[in-house]
Amino acid sequence: MKKSEIIVVVPTYNNPNSIDKVAEDVLNHGYKLLIVDDGSTPKVALKEEANLSIIRHEVNRGKGMAIITGAKEAKRLGYKYFISLDGDGQHLASQIESILQECDDKDQIIIGARNFDIKDVPNGSKFGRWFSNMWACWDTGQHIEDSLSGFRLYPTSILDLSIKTERFDWEMEVLVKHAWKGRLIKEKVIECYYPRPEERVSHFKKFWDTAAIVWVHIRLLPLKFILKRLPSNR
Numbered sequence: 001m002k003k004s005e006i007i008v009v010v011p012t013y014n015n016p017n018s019i020d021k022v023a024e025d026v027l028n029h030g031y032k033l034l035i036v037d038d039g040s041t042p043k044v045a046l047k048e049e050a051n052l053s054i055i056r057h058e059v060n061r062g063k064g065m066a067i068i069t070g071a072k073e074a075k076r077l078g079y080k081y082f083i084s085l086d087g088d089g090q091h092l093a094s095q096i097e098s099i100l101q102e103c104d105d106k107d108q109i110i111i112g113a114r115n116f117d118i119k120d121v122p123n124g125s126k127f128g129r130w131f132s133n134m135w136a137c138w139d140t141g142q143h144i145e146d147s148l149s150g151f152r153l154y155p156t157s158i159l160d161l162s163i164k165t166e167r168f169d170w171e172m173e174v175l176v177k178h179a180w181k182g183r184l185i186k187e188k189v190i191e192c193y194y195p196r197p198e199e200r201v202s203h204f205k206k207f208w209d210t211a212a213i214v215w216v217h218i219r220l221l222p223l224k225f226i227l228k229r230l231p232s233n234r
Contacts, residue, residue: 001100003030006153007079008096009070011063012087013038019087020046026085027051029093034073034082038066063150064170068159075156080105086150090114095190099153102188109158109178111144112151112190136172140179145187147175157183 008031012019019035023046026033032051037044039060048054055069067084074082083099085091095112102110136147150171161177163170179185 001081001103001105003100005079006081006083006100007032007034007074007077008083008085008093009034009036009067009074010085010087011036011038011066011070012040012044013060013063013066014040015087015089016040016042018089019044022085022087022089022091023052025093029096031083031093031096034070035087036066036070038063062167062170064163064166064168064174067154067170071154071156071159075159079156081153081155084150084152084154090192091151092191092193095151095192098190099151099188102186103153106184107155107157108153108184108186109155109175110153111146111149111185111187112192113146113187114149114151114192115189132172136175139176140185142179142185144175144185147172151190151192155183 008026010019010022010026010033012022012035015022023033023035033053035044035046035052035054037054037056039057043056044054046052046054053073055073057066057069070082070084081103083096085093091112099110099112132147133144136144148171152171154174158174158178161174161181163173163177165173175185
């Protein structure tokens with residue numbers, strides 16, 4: 001897949017110290033960029049240009065809804081796929097190329113599985129990833145090693161999925177619903193950047209957002225067994 005065949009979507013909420021650098025990184029690597037400002041205060045101050053567009057939510061609607069907004073715009077512009085990167089600077093645009101090389105245009109999600117064997121990765125993040133992966137593998141029936149990574153290649157076909165969540169839990173539900181359609185989830189190990197604890201900005205609420213992700217699985221579990229009894233859900 002070529003650079004010209006995808007657009008990069010960056011959902012962001014109150015990341016004033018990193019969003020400029022994220023945008024610069026993406027643009028310097030030659031990609032078209034769409035920033036979805038999910039109700040930031042103050043608003044993202046970047047100026048739009050040839051390869052940079054900004055869509056704003058007047059109020060914070062959640063990361064999932066910001067990605068959906070980006071997906072709709074990507075589809076409107078004629079893209080079949082888009083790359084999602086977080087606005088906190090953890091993801092590196094240099095790693096997009098390795099994701100694109102994995103794509104064989106078969107309606108798949110490709111997760112950039114973060115290399116956690118680096119400095120400054122909290123033990124809580126490592127445990128959270130393991131815990132989330134356990135549920136993700138169970139519900140999707142596919143092998144997933146970084147179900148919490150926000151670095152992903154999405155097909156715009158995710159817009160056809162019936163998804164009830166809107167925030168961080170959306171990223172889990174989209175994997176499950178995508179897999180239930182008989183579609184593939186792949187992974188590619190990527191390098192990432194973890195800032196020192198005093199520099200880290202995250203809007204992920206460890207208890208409540210983790211509980212919301214677990215609730216996704218609990219809610220979907222009965223449906224999984226119903227679908228297994230049907231002749232085909234594709």
